[in-house]
Amino acid sequence: MQLEHIGVIGYGEVGKTFASGLRDKPGVQSVGAWDLNFIDPARQADEQAHAARAGAVAQASMRALCQASTLVIxxxxxxxxxxxxEEAAPHLRPGTLFLDLNSASPGTKQRCAALVDAAGAHYVEAGVMTSVPPYGIRVPMLLGGERAAALAEALAAWGLDTKAVSERLGVASAIKMSRSVMIKGLEALVIESYATARAYGVEDHVLPTLQETFPSIDWSRQGAYFFSRVVQHGQRRAEEMREAANTVREAGFAPTMAAAIAEKQQWVADQAKAGVFDGLDKQATWQDYADRLLAQRSKD
Structure with missing residues (x-):
């Protein structure tokens, strides 16, 4: 399996993590990246400088990245x-492995696979099973597709936590998306429940009852973590939950909960974009986040 030249599409948090984390692996000769920010005058200099520090080549286009890579992530x-x-497929070299880390429905992944495979490359889906930080490239991943087992073995040899679950595309994504309904749903429930309790001044009654029912969870600490993650990544989570809703729909059910979770995640993302949480540091409590929402409510 030829993994000498790695190309990463999307140089955000996950892309940066994989670009820097894979560059020194045995047999890797080059790591490149492509992101629209590389040609955005406002962000070009900073993003290209970051890539250079990470030892990644900031490619000039999608085409350039694909033509330089034997493994595209x-x-x-x-x-x-x-x-x-759609954009990458026409430029992929025959035999290239295309590893799709994105949180999308089985149907979306299958449509992507059809495009990649038609170009003579090999599509492998990944279900990234938890937040990349603090695991880095060792984040648990489930792989699916005809080349999943071989790629999982190769990546595991590099120290990654990869497991092939099926040769059939969509299985890994179905696992990931079903889990996301629960995890992102818990985030949305906590934010709505805690902010409401805070508004009524009854949080000192509500949280102890949660602690009694689920004693293994530190509900105050978990609440702070949920708030912080949604504030930081709510837009990405909202998009993921729309794909989760598609997953539910593809299974033949109405995505009542998944759609509502996407709406709540998007609402928090919009609040963050509006600056409601500006100035809160990593040590902020869930009450700090809830108080910002309550203060904004009084302004609306």
Whole structure:
């Protein structure tokens, strides 16, 4: 399996992690990256400088990245999953492995695979099973597709936590998306429940009852973590949950909960974009986040 030249599409948090984490692996001769920010006058200099420090070549285009790579890793937002496959497929070299890390529905992944495979490359889907930080490139991943087992073995030899779950495309994504309904749903529930309790001044009654029912969870600490992650990544989570809703729909059910979770995640993302949480540091409590929402409510 030829993995000498790695190309990362999407140079955000995940893309940066994989570009820097894979550059020194045995047999890797080059790591490149492509992101629209590389040609954005406002961000070009900073992003290209970051890539240079990380030992990654900031490619000039999608075409340049694909033609220079034997392993292409797609690490973009959920809403861009299919578009990236559409743009990359015509430029992929025959035999290239295309590893799709994006949080998308089984149907979306299958459409991506059809494009990549038609170009003579080999599509492998990945279900990234938790937040990349603090695991880095060792984040648990489930792989699916005809080349999943071989790629999982190769990546595991590099120290990655990869497991092939099926040769059938869509299985890894179904696992990931079903889990996301629960995890992102918990985030949305906590934010709505805690902010409401804070508004009524009853949090000192509510949280102890949660602690009694689920004693293994530190509900105050977990609440702070959930708030912080949604504030930081709510847009990405909202897009993921729209794909989760597609997954539910593809299974033949109405995505009542998944759609509502996407809406709540998007609402928090919009609040963050509006500056509601500006100035809060990493040590902020869930009450700090809730108080910002309550203060904004009084202004609306």
């Amino acid at each position: 797609s690490a973009v937002t959920a809403s861009n999953t299919l578009r990236v496959a």
